[in-house]
Amino acid sequence: MTLVADEATSVDENAMHGFDFFKIENFMNKKQRATRDKVRDFMVNRVLPNINPYWEKAEFPRELAMEIKDLGILGGLIRGFDSAGLDPLEMGLVMYEMARVDGSISTFYGVHSGLAMGSIGLLGSDEQRERWLPPMSRLEKIGAFGLTEPDQGSDAVNIKTTARRDGDHYVLNGAKRWIGNASISDLLIIWARDENGEFGGYVIEDPQNTEGLTIENIWGKIGKRSVLNADITLENVAVPAENRLAKPRSFKDVGKVLVMGRYGVSWEAAGVASGAFEHAFNYAMNRTQFGQPIAGFQLIQQKLVEMATEVSLMQLICLQLANMMGMKQMSEGMASMAKYNNAKKARYVTQLAREVLGGNGILIDNHVARLMLDAEVIYTYEGTNEIQLLILGRELTGFNAISPNFKLD
Numbered sequence: 001m002t003l004v005a006d007e008a009t010s011v012d013e014n015a016m017h018g019f020d021f022f023k024i025e026n027f028m029n030k031k032q033r034a035t036r037d038k039v040r041d042f043m044v045n046r047v048l049p050n051i052n053p054y055w056e057k058a059e060f061p062r063e064l065a066m067e068i069k070d071l072g073i074l075g076g077l078i079r080g081f082d083s084a085g086l087d088p089l090e091m092g093l094v095m096y097e098m099a100r101v102d103g104s105i106s107t108f109y110g111v112h113s114g115l116a117m118g119s120i121g122l123l124g125s126d127e128q129r130e131r132w133l134p135p136m137s138r139l140e141k142i143g144a145f146g147l148t149e150p151d152q153g154s155d156a157v158n159i160k161t162t163a164r165r166d167g168d169h170y171v172l173n174g175a176k177r178w179i180g181n182a183s184i185s186d187l188l189i190i191w192a193r194d195e196n197g198e199f200g201g202y203v204i205e206d207p208q209n210t211e212g213l214t215i216e217n218i219w220g221k222i223g224k225r226s227v228l229n230a231d232i233t234l235e236n237v238a239v240p241a242e243n244r245l246a247k248p249r250s251f252k253d254v255g256k257v258l259v260m261g262r263y264g265v266s267w268e269a270a271g272v273a274s275g276a277f278e279h280a281f282n283y284a285m286n287r288t289q290f291g292q293p294i295a296g297f298q299l300i301q302q303k304l305v306e307m308a309t310e311v312s313l314m315q316l317i318c319l320q321l322a323n324m325m326g327m328k329q330m331s332e333g334m335a336s337m338a339k340y341n342n343a344k345k346a347r348y349v350t351q352l353a354r355e356v357l358g359g360n361g362i363l364i365d366n367h368v369a370r371l372m373l374d375a376e377v378i379y380t381y382e383g384t385n386e387i388q389l390l391i392l393g394r395e396l397t398g399f400n401a402i403s404p405n406f407k408l409d
């Protein structure tokens, strides 16, 4: 039985026309609008009517996700290598439109196209880019990015996974946790320290059939249930020396990928919040109690206005972040501030949206509860909100409050 329906039968189109109070669309050129519309069409007409059963069963909608290859967005900002070569605003809009409908699809895309392809694009040699990026741009190969470990989360700078050189190979030992797409990946990047203590990214080809490598999905997640995250163990896994990414030597290097990730996640948080608000607004206009639409009650209007205001502020900070990135002036702190604000507000907005739907807000059929739980993951991944706050505090004050012994190497 396939879970993919042919038609959008239960979707209220009005709920998903897009909220844009400050007319951000006026700042988009034709290409940016076209990309936005293409992704919106796919998400509203293909993903929205089909995603809930997958979410409920914690199943990855592979067939559906593969349709992303036809949208011309893979590889994001990367130019050449069959990648999309999007500009910063286009890239942000892709994450926004995806998350506005479903946070699992945006994570699948963000991990493959942003973290995995981004690592190769930013930190690989020309030969490595030529070897791995084109098939990834066509989704013939799915990527995953393994940094976090069971005992090293926020503390990822101190990862314990090791890479020891042995002739023309490196031998990897250690463990990773939470790795998105790992169990369906064709290229798995594992971050490890070598004998000299240097940071490195090692690309494991065909991870599903690699000796010494175990990948086990994590079950029981309350958010982003239809994207798969895994625990990984590495016992003497041999990786050819030419598969070590050419450029990275310190945590600062992988930090470049993480900052780009925070850019995408800031847009993702805004998208999740906007999607929940749009559903709630539509519901409030149509739900009648005491003989009138609930949108006419002051207490409901207070929630709607709070949501509309926060979503607008999130959109505006994202737009300015895109401008800064386009001008090559986006600092680490700017990306952290946008992620910090938007992840916090996404939680707030999605919870208000759930309240507006009353009992129906508890039902997955009405989408808002799913978005609310996706916001929980956004709050924690790509650096928890506490860590964003501390990165920002360090940039503002010059004092490092992350940890007395925190060093970025």
Ligand SMILES: Cc1cc2nc3c(=O)[nH]c(=O)nc-3n(C[C@H](O)[C@H](O)[C@H](O)COP(=O)(O)OP(=O)(O)OC[C@H]3O[C@@H](n4cnc5c(N)ncnc54)[C@H](O)[C@@H]3O)c2cc1C
Binding pocket: 111, 145, 146, 147, 148, 150, 152, 153, 154, 155, 177, 178, 179, 180, 181, 224, 229, 377, 380, 381, 382, 383, 384, 385, 386, 387, 390, 401, 402, 403
């Ligand atoms: C669904 C999901 C998908 C993910 N996907 C990936 C992936 O694809 N690849 C990958 O590598 N990782 C991935 N992650 C891992 C994610 O990045 C980590 O969960 C995150 O960095 C936090 O690490 P932790 O969960 O170990 O929490 P911890 O670091 O143990 O933090 C626990 C709490 O302590 C706080 N804390 C920690 N240090 C400090 C400090 N110095 N000061 C104040 N408070 C502090 C944290 O903010 C948090 O509130 C994913 C996580 C989730 C949940």
